[in-house]
Amino acid sequence: TVEVELHRSEAGGVVRVALCDAASFESDEGCILREVEANGPMVNVVFHGVPEGEYAIKAFHDVNANGELDTNWMGIPREPYAFGNDAMGTFGPPGFDQAKVVVGPGRQQVRIRTRG
Template sequence: MTWTAQAGGNKHQVTVVVKNIKANTGEIRAGLYVSESSFLKQGVYVSQKVTGNDELTLVFDPVEAGVYAVSIYHDENANGELDTWVFGIPAEPYGFSNDAKGSYGPPSFADAQFEVATDQNITITLH
């Protein structure tokens, strides 16, 4: 993937280890976001088929230094979207950087944000 998230200097790699994958079907889909206004709306996306392990690794590369947030969901039925129950409650496993959780909705960008100044490794556990 060739992509530049923010203007500036050196480019880095953000490696995301996704844990607690329970179903052996579908894909893990992840979004990398650069601001509150783009959070969960417009980002850079990667996905990977689930291979039967309880964890897998996704990579965003290149990423410029800056502040970011990641959201992930397990698209168990591979329909390309996060399935939800009544009131928009996720029906498929999901998670955010910093293990951020929202009350009555998704967490804020501020709760999920992390800084990229060098190569960054983060772990997200699906809930």
């Protein structure tokens, strides 16, 4: 079980969190996805039955609930977003290794903060 605690989420809209292995990180295809309502400054998202291994976490607060991360004309997010380990990319999103966590037996709690 992996519990992602996401901080700095404004109320309203939904928070979308993806747990991705290395093969699915770039495309989202094959990621384990969860969506919860954003009811306050902290949101908990729980993934049950996750096999042991390495997974990157990526999340965003879909403020207008349109199902996508809104960006400006340069591709910079207009909605709050986050990655595992609070990773940041230089010119774009971080790589898998920067955003990954190791999932072992039992419950694992991961805390990340949104940016933007």
